[in-house]
Amino acid sequence: MLTLGRQLLWSAQSCLRTPAFPLFRLFSSTSVSEAGYKMKSHSGAKKRWRSLGSGTSFKRGKAGHSHMNVSKSPVRKNRLSTTAYSTAAQTQKLKKLLLPYGSG
Numbered sequence: 001m002l003t004l005g006r007q008l009l010w011s012a013q014s015c016l017r018t019p020a021f022p023l024f025r026l027f028s029s030t031s032v033s034e035a036g037y038k039m040k041s042h043s044g045a046k047k048r049w050r051s052l053g054s055g056t057s058f059k060r061g062k063a064g065h066s067h068m069n070v071s072k073s074p075v076r077k078n079r080l081s082t083t084a085y086s087t088a089a090q091t092q093k094l095k096k097l098l099l100p101y102g103s104g
Helices: 002-017 031-035 043-048 074-081 088-098
Strands: 058-061 083-085
Touching: 043 088, 058 088
Parallel strands: none
Antiparallel strands: 058 083
């Protein structure tokens, strides 16, 4: 009888020692989840810039074309209606700091 109690006690302890679920995660962990935080995208950059299809450059519309156009010359209004593209320095900054998780 005493040996049966010891066997039950030993099996109960061994069940408690081994976890019912695996210790490793079932999904891949990225550096963001390991760090425990995410960088924030720059809200102003998100609203103004769009990435091109190649992902190597960005484009934006020019400001000042929406209202009070009576006092502006036609040449100025045409210039404001064109698309502006990022320079190499701007592209590098937009990729690293302003849009860390990319748009496209």
